[in-house]
Amino acid sequence: MPGSAPPVAPPPPPSTAGAVKRHHWLVRLTHWLTFLLVVGMITSGLQIYAAYAKFGERDGPYYVNPFDDTAFPQWSRLGGWLAGGLNWHFALMWPLIVAGVLYLGYLVASGEWRSLLFRPGDLRGAIEMQKYYLRLRKDHPRQGKHNPLQKLAYTFIIVVGALAVLSGFAIYKPTQLSWLTSVFGGFQAARYWHFWTVWIFTGFLIVHVVLVFVVDPASLRAMISGRYRGRFPSHD
Amino acid sequence: MTDRRAFLRLLAGGGTASLVAACGWDGGNAVRPLLLDVSRLNDWVGEKILFSPRRLAREYPITERTARLPSYFISREMPLLQNPNSWRLQVGGLVRRPLALSLDDLQTLPRTTYTVKHHCVEGWSAIATWHGVPVSAIAERCELLPQARYVRFDSFDSGYSNGWDLASAMHPQTMLAYGMNDNPLPPTHGAPLRLYSPTKLGYKMTKYLVSVTFTAERPGGYWEDQGYPWFAGV
Numbered sequence: 238m239p240g241s242a243p244p245v246a247p248p249p250p251p252s253t254a255g256a257v258k259r260h261h262w263l264v265r266l267t268h269w270l271t272f273l274l275v276v277g278m279i280t281s282g283l284q285i286y287a288a289y290a291k292f293g294e295r296d297g298p299y300y301v302n303p304f305d306d307t308a309f310p311q312w313s314r315l316g317g318w319l320a321g322g323l324n325w326h327f328a329l330m331w332p333l334i335v336a337g338v339l340y341l342g343y344l345v346a347s348g349e350w351r352s353l354l355f356r357p358g359d360l361r362g363a364i365e366m367q368k369y370y371l372r373l374r375k376d377h378p379r380q381g382k383h384n385p386l387q388k389l390a391y392t393f394i395i396v397v398g399a400l401a402v403l404s405g406f407a408i409y410k411p412t413q414l415s416w417l418t419s420v421f422g423g424f425q426a427a428r429y430w431h432f433w434t435v436w437i438f439t440g441f442l443i444v445h446v447v448l449v450f451v452v453d454p455a456s457l458r459a460m461i462s463g464r465y466r467g468r469f470p471s472h473d
Numbered sequence: 474m475t476d477r478r479a480f481l482r483l484l485a486g487g488g489t490a491s492l493v494a495a496c497g498w499d500g501g502n503a504v505r506p507l508l509l510d511v512s513r514l515n516d517w518v519g520e521k522i523l524f525s526p527r528r529l530a531r532e533y534p535i536t537e538r539t540a541r542l543p544s545y546f547i548s549r550e551m552p553l554l555q556n557p558n559s560w561r562l563q564v565g566g567l568v569r570r571p572l573a574l575s576l577d578d579l580q581t582l583p584r585t586t587y588t589v590k591h592h593c594v595e596g597w598s599a600i601a602t603w604h605g606v607p608v609s610a611i612a613e614r615c616e617l618l619p620q621a622r623y624v625r626f627d628s629f630d631s632g633y634s635n636g637w638d639l640a641s642a643m644h645p646q647t648m649l650a651y652g653m654n655d656n657p658l659p660p661t662h663g664a665p666l667r668l669y670s671p672t673k674l675g676y677k678m679t680k681y682l683v684s685v686t687f688t689a690e691r692p693g694g695y696w697e698d699q700g701y702p703w704f705a706g707v
C-alpha cells in the first residue's frame with residue numbers, strides 16, 4: 238500500500254543487504270539486443286524516409302509533420318541509399334520481433350509481468366510517486382521492483398513497440414494486409430504513425446538514460462550483471 | 474544454451490549494424506551479401522505466405538484519382554517509338570505458340586479496368602485508373618509449357634526489365650495496360666504498353682514493353698539486380 242505506508246526516514250538508505258538478483262539473463266540479453274536493433278531500425282528508417290519526406294497522397298493534403306522534406310544528416314542514416322536502408326530495415330526487423338516476443342514470453346512465463354504492467358490499481362501509487370518527485374511529500378513511497386511511474390513508462394513503451402511493429406507491417410504489405418493498414422487509417426496514415434513511434438522511442442531513450450544516471454546508476458550495472466546493489470530495495 | 478549463443482551472434486550482428494550507422498554504410502562487402510540473403514528470405518515470405526493468387530487489391534471510385542501520378546524512365550530522354558504502327562509485343566519463351574501482337578490485337582482481347590492505389594518503393598502513393606489485357610489472357614493464348622515458372626518483361630527504355638513469378642503474373646489484377654485514366658497510355662507512363670498490378674511496388678511494372686518471355690529460371694531486373702527486393706509485393 239504505497240500511499241498509506243507510514244513515513245520512513247528520507248531518502249531510502251543504501252541497501253545493506255548486499256547485492257540482490259534483479260534481472261534474468263534473458264531480460265538483460267533482450268534489453269541490449271533491443272537497444273541495438275532499435276538504433277539500427279531508426280537509422281535505416283531515416284534513410285528510407287529521405288526518399289519521400291512527407292506524409293499524404295501525392296496531391297496532398299499532407300499530415301502535420303515538423304520534419305516535412307527534412308534531410309536528416311548522413312551520420313544518422315544507415316544503408317547509404319534507399320535499397321541499402323530497406324535491406325537493413327527488413328533484415329533487422331526479424332531479430333527485433335524475436336527479441337520482443339522472447340522478452341514478453343519470459344515476462345508471462347515467469348510472472349514478472351506483475352511487477353511491470355501498469356494497472357488501474359497503480360494509479361494511486363503513481364500519484365504518490367509524482368508527489369514525491371514534486372517535493373509534495375518527503376518520504377519515498379514504498380515500492381516493488383519498480384515504482385508505479387516506472388511501471389507506467391515501461392508499459393507505455395511496450396505498447397508503442399507493438400504499434401511500431403504493427404504499423405510497420407501495415408506499410409510493408411498494404412495490399413496483402415489491407416485490414417491492418419485500414420486499422421491505422423490507410424497507407425499514408427500508417428507511415429505517419431510509424432514515423433511518430435521513432436520520436437517516442439528517441440524521447441524514451443533519452444529520458445530513460447538520464448534517469449538511470451541521475452536517480453539510480455546502480456540499475457545500469459544490474460542490467461549488465463543481473464545483480465542490484467543500489468538504494469531502492471524492492472519491498473515485494 | 475544454444476539459444477544464448479544464437480542470440481549472442483544476433484547481438485553481434487545487430488550491434489555492428491547500429492554502430493556503423495555513422496557512415497551511411499550499406500554493409501560493405503562483408504554484410505551486404507548477408508542483407509541480400511535476408512531480402513531473398515523476405516521475398517519468400519512475401520511470395521509463399523502473404524501473397525494470395527485470388528486476393529484482390531482494393532478498388533477506389535474514380536473521384537479519388539490523384540491529379541498527377543509521378544513517372545520516370547531510366548533513358549536520358551523519354552523513350553518514344555520511331556514508328557508506332559510497326560510496334561508488336563513479342564510473346565515467347567516456354568510457350569507452344571509464340572505471338573506477335575499489335576496494339577489493335579491487344580485491344581480485341583478481354584479488357585479489364587480498375588482504379589487502384591499505386592505504391593512506390595520511395596513511400597509515396599497515388600490513385601489512378603488502368604485499362605488493359607490481363608496477363609493471364611495472353612498466357613492462355615500462347616499456351617504455356619509446364620516448365621514455365623517465371624516471366625521476363627523487357628522494354629525499349631535502355632534495357633529496363635523486370636522478372637516476375639508466374640503466380641503474380643497470373644493474378645487477375647495483373648494487366649498489360651494500354652490506357653490510363655480513360656485515355657490512351659501517355660508516353661510518360663510507358664506508351665504504348667506497360668505492365669500494371671496493384672499487388673507490387675511500382676518499379677516492378679515494366680513500361681515501354683517490347684516482349685513478354687516465359688522462363689524456367691528466375692530473371693533479374695533493373696533495380697532488383699542493384700539490391701532492391703525482387704518479389705516486391707505490397
